[in-house]
Amino acid sequence: NTRVWRVNTSEWESGLLNEAAMVLRNGGTVAFPTETVYGLGADARNDAAVARIFEAKGRPSDNPLIVHIANLEQLGELTLPYGETAKKLMERFWPGPLTLVLPVKPGAVSPRVTAGLDTLAVRMPDHPIALELIASSGCPIAGPSANRSGRPSPTHADHVQGDLDGRIDGIVDGGPAGVGLESTVVEIEGDAVRILRPGGITAEALREVSRHVIYDAESVPGEVLSRKALDEKGGTPRSPGMKYTHYAPKGLMQLVIGDADNVSAYIQGQANTAKSHGERAGILAFAEHGTRYEADDVVIVGSLAHPETAAQGLYAALRTFDERGTQRIWAEACPEEGIGHALMNRLVKAAGHRIVRV
Numbered sequence: 261n262t263r264v265w266r267v268n269t270s271e272w273e274s275g276l277l278n279e280a281a282m283v284l285r286n287g288g289t290v291a292f293p294t295e296t297v298y299g300l301g302a303d304a305r306n307d308a309a310v311a312r313i314f315e316a317k318g319r320p321s322d323n324p325l326i327v328h329i330a331n332l333e334q335l336g337e338l339t340l341p342y343g344e345t346a347k348k349l350m351e352r353f354w355p356g357p358l359t360l361v362l363p364v365k366p367g368a369v370s371p372r373v374t375a376g377l378d379t380l381a382v383r384m385p386d387h388p389i390a391l392e393l394i395a396s397s398g399c400p401i402a403g404p405s406a407n408r409s410g411r412p413s414p415t416h417a418d419h420v421q422g423d424l425d426g427r428i429d430g431i432v433d434g435g436p437a438g439v440g441l442e443s444t445v446v447e448i449e450g451d452a453v454r455i456l457r458p459g460g461i462t463a464e465a466l467r468e469v470s471r472h473v474i475y476d477a478e479s480v481p482g483e484v485l486s487r488k489a490l491d492e493k494g495g496t497p498r499s500p501g502m503k504y505t506h507y508a509p510k511g512l513m514q515l516v517i518g519d520a521d522n523v524s525a526y527i528q529g530q531a532n533t534a535k536s537h538g539e540r541a542g543i544l545a546f547a548e549h550g551t552r553y554e555a556d557d558v559v560i561v562g563s564l565a566h567p568e569t570a571a572q573g574l575y576a577a578l579r580t581f582d583e584r585g586t587q588r589i590w591a592e593a594c595p596e597e598g599i600g601h602a603l604m605n606r607l608v609k610a611a612g613h614r615i616v617r618v
C-alpha cells in the first residue's frame with residue numbers, strides 16, 4: 261500500500277507529480293529524491309501528517325525536522341526577520357545542500373517539526389523533482405531523511421522501499437540522489453556561521469560568504485561527544501540530531517586512521533583474526549587500495565582522488581554489509597578536507613565512535 265511513482269527527469273512532463281502532491285496536500289507522507297539523499301515529506305503545518313513521519317521512521321520526538329521550500333515566498337510565512345548573513349547564504353547556496361537554522365514564526369508549523377525549539381531548520385533543495393513536488397503541493401514540506409531511524413540515509417528509492425514500505429503513502433522514484441550525504445546545517449550568529457552538521461556545502465565554500473566559519477564541537481570527528489559526555493557536560497546539543505548514533509551498520513564497525521600502509525596492514529590483520537574466529541569480515545576501502553585486501557566482503561566506497569564519489573557511495577556501501585550479514589567491518593579514513601569532512605563525520609558515526617589510530 262505504498263505507491264511508487266517512477267519519474268524520469270530527462271523525459272519531464274508537467275503534471276507527473278500531481279498525484280504525489282495531492283497526497284501531501286491531504287496530510288499523507290511521500291518520500292522524494294533531493295540532491296543530497298531521499299527525504300520523507302509531509303505538510304509541515306499539519307500536526308497529524310508530521311506525526312506520521314516520526315511514527316514511520318521510529319524517530320525520537322526531540323529530534324526536529326528540516327522544512328523544505330521551493331521559493332522564497334514560502335520562507336516569509338515560516339520565519340521571523342533574519343540578518344544579512346542569512347540572506348547572503350541563501351543567495352549564494354540556494355537551491356542547494358545548505359540548511360539554515362532561523363527564528364521560527366510562532367504557529368507557522370506543527371510544534372513537532374521544531375521539537376519545541378524557537379528556531380526552524382529550512383532549506384531549498386536543488387533537485388527538479390523536489391522543487392516541483394513542493395511547489396505543486398503548495399505546502400512547506402517537513403522532510404527528514406527517508407530511512408528508519410538508526411539506518412543509513414537512503415540514496416536510492418530502493419533503500420526507501422526497504423526501510424519504509426507499507427509505513428508511508430508513497431515514494432517518488434527519481435533515480436539516485438546526488439551528493440549522497442545530507443545537507444550542511446548551519447546556525448548564524450551575527451556575521452559568524454556555525455556548522456552544526458557538516459554536509460554537502462563545505463566549510464571552504466561557506467568562507468566565500470563569511471570570514472567566521474566555526475565548527476560546532478559535536479560536528480568535528482575528532483571531538484565527537486558521546487551521549488554520555490554530553491549529559492555530563494549538561495549540554496543540550498545545538499543540533500539535537502547530532503547526539504544520536506546514526507547510520508550504524510548491523511556489523512561492528514571500526515574506523516582506522518593513519519598512514520595508508522599502516523592502515524592496510526592493520527585492517528588486513530584484524531580481518532584475518534576475525535575470520536579465524538569464524539566471523540564474517542568486511543572492509544570498506546577506497547578504490548586506490550581495493551586490491552590490497554582479502555576478506556569476505558571488500559566494498560569499495562569510491563575514490564580517494566575524487567572524494568565526492570565516496571560521498572555518493574557511502575550509504576549504499578554500508579547497506580551492502582547489512583545485506584551480506586557482515587559481522588565485523590573495518591573502514592579506511594580519508595583526509596578531512598572539502599567533502600572529506602562530512603564523509604569522516606558520517607564514518608565516525610557509523611563506527612559508533614570506535615576509532616583506532618595506527
Ligand code: TXA
Binds near residue numbers: 299300442443501
Ligand atoms: O540533506 C538533508 O538535509 C536531508 C534531505 C532529505 O533534505 N534531510 C535530513 O534530515 O538529513 P534529518 O532529519 O535526517 O536531519 C535533520 C538535522 C538533524 O540533525 C536535526 O537535529 C537538525 O537537522 N535540526 C533540525 N531542526 C533544527 C533546529 N531548529 N536547530 C538545530 N538543528 C536542527
Ligand code: MG
Binds near residue numbers: 404405413
Ligand atoms: Mg537523518
